[in-house]
Amino acid sequence: MAGAAIRITESDDPRIAAFRSIRERDLVGREGRFVAEGTVVLRMLAQAHTRGGGFRAEAILILENRLAGLAAILADIPADVPGYVADKTIFNGIAGFDMHRGVVAIGRREEPPSVAGLIASLPADSLVLAACGISNHDNMGALFRNAAAFGVDAFLLDETCCDPLYRKAIRVSVGSVLSLPYAQGEGARELLQSLTETGFAIWALSPRGETAVGQIAPSARLALVAGTEGEGLPDAILSQFHTARVPQAPGLDSLNVATACGIALYQMALSKGRIG
Amino acid sequence: MAGAAIRITESDDPRIAAFRSIRERDLVGREGRFVAEGTVVLRMLAQAHTRGGGFRAEAILILENRLAGLAAILADIPADVPGYVADKTIFNGIAGFDMHRGVVAIGRREEPPSVAGLIASLPADSLVLAACGISNHDNMGALFRNAAAFGVDAFLLDETCCDPLYRKAIRVSVGSVLSLPYAQGEGARELLQSLTETGFAIWALSPRGETAVGQIAPSARLALVAGTEGEGLPDAILSQFHTARVPQAPGLDSLNVATACGIALYQMALSKGRIG
Structure with missing residues (x-):
């Protein structure tokens, strides 16, 4: 993720459709996509880009007051991965519940090994x-x-x-x-x-x-x-x-x-x- | 539990008030009461009556199709503990969710050790x-x-x-x-x-x-x-x-x-x- 995060002000913004109601939906099986929540898991996902397991971040949604604290981790994520930022009301409105972890990424596994x-x-x-x-x-x-x-x-x-x-x-x-x-x-x-x-x-x-x-x-x-x-x-x-x-x-x-x-x-x- | 179970046909029957919405409510702290769910835990509660830890069953709510299978465990529970039986609709209506475990007891710990x-x-x-x-x-x-x-x-x-x-x-x-x-x-x-x-x-x-x-x-x-x-x-x-x-x-x-x-x-x- 390079440059400024993209601010989201409406929970039905089509750019963040992949994050909507993530607790109820299940991304598994949809072309290898998955949900990575919280700081510790996001750090693992960032590191995975250089590890060769085929894991990639596709998009990241960040609670605005967490943005500064996550800077070091976000810097390890490729520049073409979009980062979206939202305030607490919009963030929880997108996720569909009180997501106190404050950061969630959509990831994808490409070509898993046999x-x-x-x-x-x-x-x-x-x-x-x-x-x-x-x-x-x-x-x-x-x-x-x-x-x-x-x-x-x-x-x-x-x-x-x-x-x-x-x-x-x-x-x-x-x-x-x-x-x-x-x-x-x-x-x-x-x-x-x-x-x-x-x-x-x-x-x-x-x-x-x-x-x-x-x-x-x-x-x-x-x-x-x-x-x-x-x-x-x-x-x-x-x-x-x-x-x-x-x-x-x-x-x-x-x-x-x-x-x-x-x-x-x-x-x-x-x-x-x-x-x- | 001795004799026949008492059939419950209304989820708001006052006799089973203690079982209502057990997922949302929290019994802990109310005079040492607790919820014991499922066959394995019920067996432990039954055995606890003779073990001296101060645990007692107060009432048991049983899904009707589980009654026969639980007979051996229920026989180890003191005769004065009431057992209630209900069909799936009433049972889930009382619990407030799909309680697939099929049996739940209200227990109490008397005089916990220091x-x-x-x-x-x-x-x-x-x-x-x-x-x-x-x-x-x-x-x-x-x-x-x-x-x-x-x-x-x-x-x-x-x-x-x-x-x-x-x-x-x-x-x-x-x-x-x-x-x-x-x-x-x-x-x-x-x-x-x-x-x-x-x-x-x-x-x-x-x-x-x-x-x-x-x-x-x-x-x-x-x-x-x-x-x-x-x-x-x-x-x-x-x-x-x-x-x-x-x-x-x-x-x-x-x-x-x-x-x-x-x-x-x-x-x-x-x-x-x-x-x-």
């Missing part, structure tokens, strides 16, 4: 997270956040997972959906088959897993597989690969899937000497 | 979680869930934390707010002073903590202290106690507070030999 392409790009020493059937946007966002925290190289999602570009998933991920390399597609079996063929030791996470996550054997290429909270991973997957569990107090409801994966990834990153 | 009383009741070998200034209900619920998963003996909340009996906190905790012993009150310093005086080794969790959570020295009485996500724990606390960190990939936004505590408690439970 699962095969992303696997092919991985280094010899890799830590991968794979997810099957994660349909809850909070869990999806939290999985991204935890994967980023422990330096996961790639996050692979089977075709039954929800789209991580949903507004809430991006927000819960604290923007890491825009920074952590990920690809979605294929069935779970094909995806895990591809990982096996490229030398990954695959560990399926389950409350009934055989090996405690702290005892997972070291390997240059490690992949953790997570399933849905309710059903867990299908037996066909659990029977085909190593299984791991997060040890817990007896008789209690299991951990949230993102928390369990966080603990498993923490142990895997420790065993690889990546953190300590 | 912080001092709960500390005095702890065994010689104890694992305690203490929280200062946690104001987000999702984080509060997730902290309870993780504390329960790793067998925490007591959860102590300073006076600036939000009330865990908020509807959403109970739901996110998967009902463990009703099973894990907890007490709220006092300032953070007084609370930690009480723990020190009763022989607890206190570890304050911070992204800049000195000791990796995996290196925390074993102790019969261990306490983990967590602060808010944004500000973290105040310097006055960090400078007075041991500090611990969850090792993470460099340069990244820190973990969610509940996830970080989950990993720290996992390590503490391992070091105490409670899980493995």
Whole structure:
């Protein structure tokens, strides 16, 4: 974004049509567009332009009293991306609710990588997270956040997972959906088959897993597989690969899937000497 | 709940006034009343009657097609607690939204324990979680869930934390707010002073903590202290106690507070030999 922001004085101005009622509408699936809200996520989106994941900002809407504070971030966004500014009444009138975050961008992902392409790009020493059937946007966002925290190289999602570009998933991920390399597609079996063929030791996470996550054997290429909270991973997957569990107090409801994966990834990153 | 459920055919029936518009209203603070939604939380509430935490069900509202499936849980609820049943239209009309969970109870906590009383009741070998200034209900619920998963003996909340009996906190905790012993009150310093005086080794969790959570020295009485996500724990606390960190990939936004505590408690439970 270069030069002065364009002032918007009517909430039905056609130039900001893409921002209208963003809570109710869903941009996902419309040519890869998504909504990035708030300062932290906007910073990730700005940085994504030079990162190669295919993410681009298309337009930014800014609450007028936030403009000065966002200057450094906005300077990292390409000059041809329009920035619109509005006062609080118009801003909330456009969004359709009290958007206290004060900044929202419409982004687009161009040419997302394929699962095969992303696997092919991985280094010899890799830590991968794979997810099957994660349909809850909070869990999806939290999985991204935890994967980023422990330096996961790639996050692979089977075709039954929800789209991580949903507004809430991006927000819960604290923007890491825009920074952590990920690809979605294929069935779970094909995806895990591809990982096996490229030398990954695959560990399926389950409350009934055989090996405690702290005892997972070291390997240059490690992949953790997570399933849905309710059903867990299908037996066909659990029977085909190593299984791991997060040890817990007896008789209690299991951990949230993102928390369990966080603990498993923490142990895997420790065993690889990546953190300590 | 004994005998037949009472059928409700009008959403403004005064007998179910306590259930009306439960999403908008907030029962917390009204004589310790709270809302327990869904099968899993209802089971926890039923079991709480014999557990001694002071939790009681006052009334239960059930979607008619869930009545048979809930029979085993309802049988564990005292006979004098009324159970109301309604069809989907009336049920949603009472709740004020599409309550797909199909069962909701109004509960009450009588005579909650004091912080001092709960500390005095702890065994010689104890694992305690203490929280200062946690104001987000999702984080509060997730902290309870993780504390329960790793067998925490007591959860102590300073006076600036939000009330865990908020509807959403109970739901996110998967009902463990009703099973894990907890007490709220006092300032953070007084609370930690009480723990020190009763022989607890206190570890304050911070992204800049000195000791990796995996290196925390074993102790019969261990306490983990967590602060808010944004500000973290105040310097006055960090400078007075041991500090611990969850090792993470460099340069990244820190973990969610509940996830970080989950990993720290996992390590503490391992070091105490409670899980493995």
